[in-house]
Amino acid sequence: MSTIKADVRRYIEENFLLGAGAVSPGDDDSFLEHQVLDSTGFLELVAHLEETYGFKIGDDEMVPENLDSLNAIEAFVQRKQQGVA
Amino acid sequence: MSAVPLGPESLALDCEAELQRIAQWIPQVLTQKLRRRGLVVAISGGIDSSVCAALSVRALGAKKVFGLLLPERDSSGFSTERGRQLAEHLGIEYQVHDIAPALEALGCYQQRDEAIRRVVPAYGEGWKNKIVIAGGVEGGINFFKLVVQSPDGEQQSVRLPLREYLQIVAATNFKQRVRKTMDYYHADRLNYAVVGTPNRLEYDQGFFVKNGDGSADLKPIAHLYKTQVYAMARHLGLPDAICNAVPTTDTYTLPQGQDEFYFALPYAQMDIALWALEHGRSAEELAVALKMTPAQAQRVYDDIRAKRRATEYLAAAPELLPG
Numbered sequence: 001m002s003t004i005k006a007d008v009r010r011y012i013e014e015n016f017l018l019g020a021g022a023v024s025p026g027d028d029d030s031f032l033e034h035q036v037l038d039s040t041g042f043l044e045l046v047a048h049l050e051e052t053y054g055f056k057i058g059d060d061e062m063v064p065e066n067l068d069s070l071n072a073i074e075a076f077v078q079r080k081q082q083g084v085a
Numbered sequence: 086m087s088a089v090p091l092g093p094e095s096l097a098l099d100c101e102a103e104l105q106r107i108a109q110w111i112p113q114v115l116t117q118k119l120r121r122r123g124l125v126v127a128i129s130g131g132i133d134s135s136v137c138a139a140l141s142v143r144a145l146g147a148k149k150v151f152g153l154l155l156p157e158r159d160s161s162g163f164s165t166e167r168g169r170q171l172a173e174h175l176g177i178e179y180q181v182h183d184i185a186p187a188l189e190a191l192g193c194y195q196q197r198d199e200a201i202r203r204v205v206p207a208y209g210e211g212w213k214n215k216i217v218i219a220g221g222v223e224g225g226i227n228f229f230k231l232v233v234q235s236p237d238g239e240q241q242s243v244r245l246p247l248r249e250y251l252q253i254v255a256a257t258n259f260k261q262r263v264r265k266t267m268d269y270y271h272a273d274r275l276n277y278a279v280v281g282t283p284n285r286l287e288y289d290q291g292f293f294v295k296n297g298d299g300s301a302d303l304k305p306i307a308h309l310y311k312t313q314v315y316a317m318a319r320h321l322g323l324p325d326a327i328c329n330a331v332p333t334t335d336t337y338t339l340p341q342g343q344d345e346f347y348f349a350l351p352y353a354q355m356d357i358a359l360w361a362l363e364h365g366r367s368a369e370e371l372a373v374a375l376k377m378t379p380a381q382a383q384r385v386y387d388d389i390r391a392k393r394r395a396t397e398y399l400a401a402a403p404e405l406l407p408g
Contacts, residue, residue: 038395039227043247046228059244063225 004074011048016041027070042067049073055080091374093353095360098313100320104143107305111144114278114303121278121302123149125271127264128171128179130154130164132330133306134282135171136314139321140305141280142175151271152179155264157188159338167326174324180271184263191263197256200249204231211236215337216245216253217345224384234339257336261297268301278302284311286355290389291396292347299399310356349388350375358385 005027013024016036031037037045045067046057057066057080066076089095115121123145126138141150152175154168165181172179188194201208208214213234220228229250232242245253268279281301283293288307293299306314311332318328332352334341348355354375361371372382 032391035394038391040247040395042226043228043250047247059219059228060225062220062228067226 002074004077005070007052008070008073011045012036015044025070030064030068032064032068049077053077053080091357091361091366091370093312093357096310096312096356098309098316100317103309104140104317104320107140108144111141111303111305119278119302121272121276123151123275123277124280125151125153125268125275125277126280126282127153127155127268128168129335130167130171130327130330131332131335132314132318132327133284135323135327136318136321137280137282137305138171138175138177139323142177143321147176150175150177151275151277152177153267153271154179154181155184155267156181157183157260158185158194160335164335167324167330170324171327182267184260184267187263188259191259193256193259197253200252200256201231201233204243204245204249205233205241207235208233213338215339215341215345216250217341218347224380232339258294258297260336261294265297265300280305281307283307284314285309286311286348286352286359288400289359290348290392291399293399295399310360311352312356349385359389362386362389
């Protein structure tokens with residue numbers, strides 16, 4: 001698993017699942033559909049990504065296509081790091 | 086498609102029959118469940134609390150209803166004026182209590198302003214603020230923007246980081262919680278019960294502060310859509326200034342519509358969307374009624390369901406471990 005996905009998965013497990021026995025989301029699972037994150041949860045995730053990877057996420061980037069699964073986040077972070085997002 | 090078209094007519098209400106039903110229910114609840122002798126209603130000057138106060142008077146008579154006007158530093162003067170007008174119109178005893186000193190002592194304004202200054206360092210005396218919701222209706226993820234206005238009228242808008250957003254909301258929630266403390270002081274003093282004033286849209290979508298305006302002994306219009314509350318206000322013959330009032334939060338210093346802060350759409354459309362969802366109408370039908378695309382209508386449905394999930398705990402009793 002990539003470092004990005006491993007980091008985000010760990011963050012989600014530690015902050016949202018809290019060891020309560022819920023299954024960790026699969027790489028393509030929608031956080032919204034599986035009710036892993038609500039809107040406040042997404043704001044927490046965005047803050048985590050900005051702090052961890054040192055970039056700012058624009059208002060127009062706050063969309064499910066960038067943030068709603070581990071695979072989407074990995075691709076988004078990679079695009080941001082390459083300066084193409 | 087269902088045979089009956091979806092639209093404003095879906096919310097038509099027999100106001101007189103509903104008035105009678107509520108007016109009979111209130112004394113039953115008071116005598117059989119709550120065992121209190123009258124009602125305290127906090128009057129904001131808005132449509133919901135005005136209708137609740139008027140229904141309370143219809144149910145019990147003016148002598149058994151006590152009105153409270155609880156302005157603070159950021160309330161609009163118009164709200165207090167409309168509140169007075171209503172209390173005089175209904176002929177109830179009422180008290181105006183400025184809660185600003187209590188809020189000041191609790192740090193409400195200071196904590197809020199400190200969070201705002203972390204985002205807009207120049208913010209200070211003479212500036213105004215509000216929070217607006219963004220993202221969700223366009224298919225994005227809901228987030229909040231802080232809008233501030235400098236004393237010379239220049240506005241700027243910035244996305245709120247989570248910590249600052251939560252602190253601003255937590256600080257402003259002092260307002261609803263202090264008001265509820267006052268409601269219960271007077272309820273205890275008079276041996277009355279406290280009326281909660283949410284309409285169906287607010288109650289369903291969790292648009293209230295836990296242990297603040299969400300706390301009450303009875304909620305006589307929580308089953309009525311906001312459109313129906315306006316119809317009831319006109320049926321009750323309430324003053325024009327109240328019947329025509331635009332719903333605002335009256336919580337932030339810049340004028341702030343409820344739809345800017347919380348709901349995806351203006352209330353008349355939200356009412357239709359909520360009614361349609363509750364009656365099993367498809368997103369396609371809603372799209373026709375609201376003149377939007379089916380994808381947009383589906384997002385409105387998704388947003389309603391998401392808010393229900395996120396706010397379910399606000400109206401719930403505390404969780405207990407079975408023993």
